Amino acid sequence: MSTALNTWLARHAQTLMGSLGRIVQHPVATAMTMAVIALALALPLFFNVLLENTRAATADWNQAFELSVYLTKKAGTERAEALAKQLRARPDIARVRVVSAEQALVEFRASSGFGKALDLLDTNPLPNALVVTPALAASTAQGTQALKIHIASLADVDTVELDTEWVQRLNALLDVVRRVIWLTGALLALSVVLVVGNTIRLDILNRRAEIEVMKLVGATDSFARRPFLYSGVWYGLGGGVGAVLVVAVASALLAKPIQRLIGLYGSQFQLKGLRFGTAALILGLSMGLGWVGSWIAATRHIRAVEP
Numbered sequence: 001m002s003t004a005l006n007t008w009l010a011r012h013a014q015t016l017m018g019s020l021g022r023i024v025q026h027p028v029a030t031a032m033t034m035a036v037i038a039l040a041l042a043l044p045l046f047f048n049v050l051l052e053n054t055r056a057a058t059a060d061w062n063q064a065f066e067l068s069v070y071l072t073k074k075a076g077t078e079r080a081e082a083l084a085k086q087l088r089a090r091p092d093i094a095r096v097r098v099v100s101a102e103q104a105l106v107e108f109r110a111s112s113g114f115g116k117a118l119d120l121l122d123t124n125p126l127p128n129a130l131v132v133t134p135a136l137a138a139s140t141a142q143g144t145q146a147l148k149i150h151i152a153s154l155a156d157v158d159t160v161e162l163d164t165e166w167v168q169r170l171n172a173l174l175d176v177v178r179r180v181i182w183l184t185g186a187l188l189a190l191s192v193v194l195v196v197g198n199t200i201r202l203d204i205l206n207r208r209a210e211i212e213v214m215k216l217v218g219a220t221d222s223f224a225r226r227p228f229l230y231s232g233v234w235y236g237l238g239g240g241v242g243a244v245l246v247v248a249v250a251s252a253l254l255a256k257p258i259q260r261l262i263g264l265y266g267s268q269f270q271l272k273g274l275r276f277g278t279a280a281l282i283l284g285l286s287m288g289l290g291w292v293g294s295w296i297a298a299t300r301h302i303r304a305v306e307p
Helices: 002-024 027-057 059-063 077-088 101-112 115-119 141-152 165-206 208-216 221-263 276-304
Strands: 067-071 093-099 129-134 157-162
Touching: 002 027, 002 221, 027 165, 027 221, 027 276, 067 077, 067 141, 077 093, 077 129, 129 141, 141 157, 165 208, 165 221, 165 276, 208 221, 221 276
Parallel strands: none
Antiparallel strands: 067 129, 067 157, 093 129
C-alpha cells in the first residue's frame, strides 16, 4: 500500500515540476497571464484592506454617542440646570453638560465667521441646551434611542438630536461598500477562471499532436489532462503572489500620507496592511481558481482530441 502511494505521489510530483518547466519556457506569455490574474485579484483585495481599516478606525465611534438637547426659548438657565440635575440622577446617563444660550452664541460667533451679522440681531436666537452623554452600558443604538425618546418627552424640551446618527449612516454605507467589493471580487474571480481557461486552451492546441500520441499508446483523458491542471495551479499561484505584492506595496506607499491625514484629526490610528491569514487565503483562492479554469478547458478540449 505504501509503495503504491509513493508511486502515485512521485508521478504527481513529476507532473507538477514538469508543468512548471513548460510554462517557464515561455516567460513572456506566462508573466502576462500571471500579471492579469494579479491585477484582477489585487483590486478587490486592496479595497477590502481599506474597508477593514475604515471599520477599525471608526469602531470606537459607536461608543461615543452624545445627545444634544435643545430647550424651548421660554426655558431659562435655571430650568436648564434643573433638567440637568434631573437627568444626572438617571443610571443610564454618565454626565450632563449645560450650554447656556450666551455660551452657545459666543462659540457660534467664534466658529462660524458671522460675527458682524450676529451683531445686527436684537436678541440671542439660540436656546439653552444640554449635552447628554449616556453611560457605557447604555451606549448602544437601542439604549440611546430609548433615552432620546424619554428626554424628548420632558417638559420644556424642544428637540433632541443624536450627534452620532451619522456614524450609523456611515456603518450602513460601509455595509453597502462591502457588498459591492464582494460582488466585484466575484466577477473578477470569474475573469481569472476565463483567463486561465483560455491560456490552457491555447496550450492544448499547441500540444495537440503530443496528446494524440499519448492517446494512441493508451493514455486516458485524465492522464493527459493532469499536466494542464498543474499548469493552471501554477498560473494561479503566480497571480496570487503578484496580487499580495501589489497590495503590500500599495499599502506601504499610502501608509505615511494616510497617517498624516489621520493625525490632523488627533487620532493615533495605525494603518494595517494585509494580514498573513488573508494573504494565505488569497493564495489558496487563486490556486483554486487556476485549477477550476484549467479543469474546465482541459476536460472539454482534451476530450475532443482523437488520434
